[in-house]
Amino acid sequence: MIKFILKKIGKLAGLLFAISLLSFTLISYSPVDPVRSYVGAEVSKISPEQRKNIEDYWGLNQSKPEQFMLWGKALLQGNLGNSLIYREPVSEIISNRFSASIALMGIAWVLSGILGFLLGVFAGMNEGSFIDRFIKSFSFILASTPSFWFGLLLLMVFAAWLGWFPVGLAAPAGSITSEVGFFDKMKHLVLPVLTLSIGGVASIALHTRSKLIEVLNSEFIRFARAKGESGTRLLWRHGLRNISLPAISLHFASFGELFGGAVLTEQVFSYPGLGQAVVKAGLGADIPLLLGITLFSVIFIFIGNFLADLLYVVIDPRMKTKASHG
Structure with missing residues (x-):
């Protein structure tokens, strides 16, 4: 290790x-x-x-x-320099902005993983049925939908027309961050989270469906069915481990797409996170800030891939043997 x-x-x-x-x-x-x-x-x-x-x-x-x-x-020496635009140390900007972005990216990442996996399982268990065709079509539509366009659509419908959610920002305009309640913060996160999670839902659902269908058509599953196992019990005992490993790999590998999607999402909703800082730094040629955020994003994505490698061993102990011989 x-x-x-x-x-x-x-x-x-x-x-x-x-x-x-x-x-x-x-x-x-x-x-x-x-x-x-x-x-x-x-x-x-x-x-x-x-x-x-x-x-x-x-x-x-x-x-x-x-x-x-x-x-x-x-x-x-641990000094990322000072930002030309914000006139503050780059490390402080990244720290403050990431605390807002991590809430957005974290919730969107968890939601897309759980929802995508469940949709993929339902589709794979009911191959060829109406549920399977609906989930597959829904996933293809989500996968081909630009996140910024979907975000603008959510803004028009749920913020401008219905008025159910705020138009943007991370808190009510003019309020002090420390005085904003938990539910107010969550209300400002709903639309950005939905926008950021659509791509992950589609990819996880389609990948899980394909892998589950492949597993259910394998010989060891046919042998299990011959012994009388079926339905949820068959999935839990024989299929879940085989489809969860690829799903986790794909989901952790999506850290880069998640970070990139957050840039567009934060611009659409005027959300004060790292994505918005990247755009301002790029337009203003703020070299220290751009380099600092770039390095931070590389480390962020690397951690995601590293955690995926560790989870492989937990889910499938056979990976220990492969790693020891590699």
Whole structure:
């Protein structure tokens, strides 16, 4: 297990370096002027001397390799730098914003996994029936629906027309976060969670259905049926472990899609999370913030894949033998 963890950490270190170098190269050659993003609308009023002082302060007057080396040195010391747009340390921005995003992504991830798995099981157990055709068609429609379009549709119907839910934000406008009640926060999360979870529901449902049908047509299931087992008992004793392992693998591998979907969802609902900060940083060429969030997202996705590897062993002990010989 220690060897396995060390190998994973080594892969993560190499991945972080490659992503850092690639991201820095792409962002640093962006046509957006960082000084304009820092100063704002008053950039035309600053003198050449003031502009030079700003470039000196942020290190923009140095060559690209020197900027990357300075940033990397500060990163190794635990300093992600300061954001040009928010005028705050990048680590604080990520910490504050992630606390809002984790609630959105966490609920959406759990909901899509449970609902998708149940729909897949119902469809697979009733192959060829009306329930199977309905779930399969419903999943295909969800999979082909853009999340931002679905979010706008939910806003128009349930927020604008019916008025059941707020239009956006994470709390009522003008309120203090510490004074907002739990149910008010949940009310603001309903539409964003539904929007973010649609893609996961479809993929899990279709994958689970396909795998369950394959398992139910296998020889050992036919032998179990010949011994008199059927229905829920057959699924619980013989099919559940075989379909849960691929479902968990697919669901944990969707951390990247979840993070990417949160960017669009938070923009549609003006939700103050990491996704909204990414968009602002990209439009403003905020290199420290973009690099910080990029590295954080890589670690976030890596943790999801790592947890999936650990759960493999818990669900299927045969993976221990394969790992020891690998």
